[in-house]
Amino acid sequence: MKRSFNKIFFSLAALSLMTSVFITGCRKEDEENPSANCNGSPAISSVTTPTNRKADIKGAKLDDWVILKGTNLCSISKITVNNIEVSIKEAYVTGNEITFKIPKEVPKEVTNQIVVSGSDGQAKVDFTVYMAPLLLYGYGGPTEEFTPAGQNLIIKAKNLDLYGFTQANTTVKFGAVEAKPTKLTAEEIHVVVPANLGENTAVVVSNGATTQEVAVKYKDMRHVIYSMDNGISSWTGIGVVNGPTPAPIDRNYAVAAGAYAGEWSWSEIFHFANNQPLKNYGITAGDVKRYQVKFEINVPKDWTSNPLRIWYRPAQGTWNYNFPWGADASSGAAFKTSGWQTVTIPLSDFMFSEGDAGDKKGTKVKELLESDLIDYKEVRIFIQGPDKKEMTVYWDNFRIVPVPVLE
Secondary structure (H helix, E strand, C coil): CHHHHHHHHHHHHHHHHHHHHHHHHHHHHHHHCHHHHCCCCCEEEEEEECCECCCCCCEEECCCEEEEEEECCCCEEEEEECCEEECHHHCEECCCEEEEECCCCCCCCCCCEEEEEECCEEEEEECEEECCCCEEEEEECCCHHHCCCCCEEEEEEECCCCCCCCCCCCEEEECCEEECCCEECCCEEEEECCCCCCCCECEEEECCCCEEECCCCECCCCCEEECCCCCCCCCCCCEEECCCCCCCCCCCEEEEEEEECCCCCEEEEEEEEECCCHHHHCCCCEEHHHEEEEEEEECCCCEEECCEEEEECCCCCCEEEEECCECCCCEEEEECCCCCEEEEEEHHHCEECCHHHHHHCCCECCEECHHHHHCCCCEEEEEECCCCEEEEEEEEEEEEEECCCCC
16 A cells, blocks of 8 residues: 555656646747737837836937837837837847837938837837937047147047938038048047138038037137236236247247246246136036036156146135146156147046135035136136156146036
8 A cells, every 4th residue: 555655646746747847848938939928919008128127218319228018019020110110130029028229310200109010910109219419519639629730630529420421421611611521430520620720710510411510619719718828917927938849739838847836835937817707708607517627738758746736716715626636636646748738627626725615625626606706716827836846847728618518
C-alpha cells in the first residue's frame, strides 16, 4: 500500500510540473508572440513616456520617445505622426504597447494626430508635436563675435537640418556683405569673416526658404562696459595700446605688463571704474544665472598670481570674481593662451566678498535686485594679490551679456 501511495504521489507531482511548464511556456509564447494577445480592432487608450509610464501626455517634442498604450496592437504595421511615417523596424510593438521616437522631421501638414494601422484595422489619437525652433544663438571659435576679418567664424545653431539648411543652399550676410559657408552641420555654420565690417553688424542666415538673424551681432557692443576705445571713467592711469604686438582684436586694448601688486595693495597703474547703472546695458532684475561676463584676453606667458579682480558694489553688498582662478582665489595653476581668446564667467560664480554684504559674505550671488540696476554703483577691475610678480596680460571688450536661450 505504501508503495502504491508513493507512485500516486509522484504521478501527481509530475503532472503538476508538466502543467506548470505548459503554463509558463504559454506565457513565454505570449510575450514572444504578441499576436497571441490580440483578438479585435486596435484601440489607443493613452500616450506616456518611458520615464513616466503612468502619466498621460498630450504632446511631445521632435525626437522624443513615447509609448502608445491600448489593446489589440499586435498587427500594427504602420505608424504616422503628422502624416510622417515612423520606421516600424525601430518601434517595439506588443499587444498592449508601441514604443517609438517622434520623427525628427518638419511636417508638410500638421494633423496633430498619431495614427496606427495594420491588418486588423486602424486607431488614432490626438497628439501635439511641439516643433523644435530654428535657433541661431551666438558664436564659437577662439574669439567668438570678435573673430577678426579673414578668420573662420563659427555660428552656433540648433536644428539647421530640420529646416533644410545645407552648405550648398545657405548664405550668410554680414550687413550687406554676403559670404558662403565653408562647412555646415546641424549645429554649426563655419564662414570666413569679410573685411571692413563695423561694430554691431547684423548677421543673417538664409537658405532661400527660411531666413533668420543671429541673436548676437558681429562685434556686438550693446553690453560692453569697457571697450578701451571711447575713454574710461577712472581716477588712475591704465595702459591702452592698439598694437603692434599682439595685433588688436578690436582697435585698442588694455595692457598689464610688468611687476604688479604685492602685500594686497591695489595696483594704481591698472585700476579703473565705471559708474553706469547696469540697466543701461539691458540687464534686468532676477536670477543671475541668466547672465554671464565675457571679455577677450591674451596671455603670452605663464600667469600664476595677482588676478584681475572684477568687482561690483551694488546695494545688497560687494561681490567679485578673481580671474582666472575663481571668486576668492589670488593664485593658482599657470594660465596662458595661444593668442586672443574669449573668456566666459557665469555671473552666478561671483561671490559676496566684503563686510557690507552682511550674512551673505562668502556666498555665491543668486539674484540681481532692482536697486542693483538703477543706482550708480561702481564696476571696477584692478590687479590685487599678495606678491609683486611679473605678468603680461592683454584684454579687451569687458561685457555682461545674456546667457543664450536654447529652447
